[in-house]
Amino acid sequence: MPLQAWLRSNSTGDTILPPTHPPWRTYFPFLCWKLWLARNNRIFNNNSRSQQGLIHATVNAATEFHFLAGPVHHSSVKISQAIRWQFPPDPFIKLNTDGSVLGNPGLAGAGGLLRNSSGDWLLGFSLHLGISSNNMAELAAVRQGLILAWDMGFRSIHLELDSMTVINWLNTTSESYPTNILPLISDCRNLLAQAWEVHVLHVYREANACVDVLAKWGACQHHVLFVYNSCPSFVYVCFVRDMAGLGSNRICTQRPTVGDV
DSSP states (O other): OOHHHHHHHHHHOOOOOOTTSOOHHHHHHHHHHHHHHHHHHHHHHOOOOOHHHHHHHHHHHHHHHHHHSSOOOOOSOOEEEEEOOOOOOTTOEEEEEEEEEETTTEEEEEEEEEEOTTOOEEEEEEEEEEEEOHHHHHHHHHHHHHHHHHHTTOOEEEEEESOHHHHHHHHSOOSOSOTTTHHHHHHHHHHHTSSSEEEEEEOOGGGOHHHHHHHHHHHHOSSSEEEESSOOGGGHHHHHHHHHTOOEEEEESSOOSSSBO
């Protein structure tokens, strides 16, 4: 088969994979791209990548793309909405989490914040992860936040994060997860399965500003974990905006279920 026809066949074909996997036509271009990057890195930088590492990177990128760029029904109307952090209903405690990576992969951090129905700061954290990926940072933030919430005795939680990919991983069972992410997913699911009530919810990043700052701080800090019993100065502006109900405008194609005015 000519090369051009072979490339077209693999990029557009309907090769059957298990229903929980992205289709082969999604895997194939990512595999070609990762091979090209590895080839250039070896020639120009004298750096070699293992076959297993190449496969993991391909599966990770293809899976993330599959979840983020799946079938989308576009609305013909786009409106500007003010997105803001929402107070949880009593007796729920709200746990917001986020991950931050300076490059993907790159220097990574995770952050989280527990607040009550009055918006009071109960506990926050920033976590240094070393070199990691976006999704691993998001999962590490969820795991650390759930551990702290459980240890503090809270049993009714609204868990909010801005990664639909991670939410899908937490809520669905699939055999297509990259093996390097499976332990984190298992840890988070085991924590969610404990004897408490946890609602996992999606918010836009505009409603997740405090933990975005904490996660970025975690990526650059020198200690692995910092726990904050009160609001640190570098989060103060975001925290005050949340308490005041101030939001940021976002162009939306549909009304958000959480975090809207």
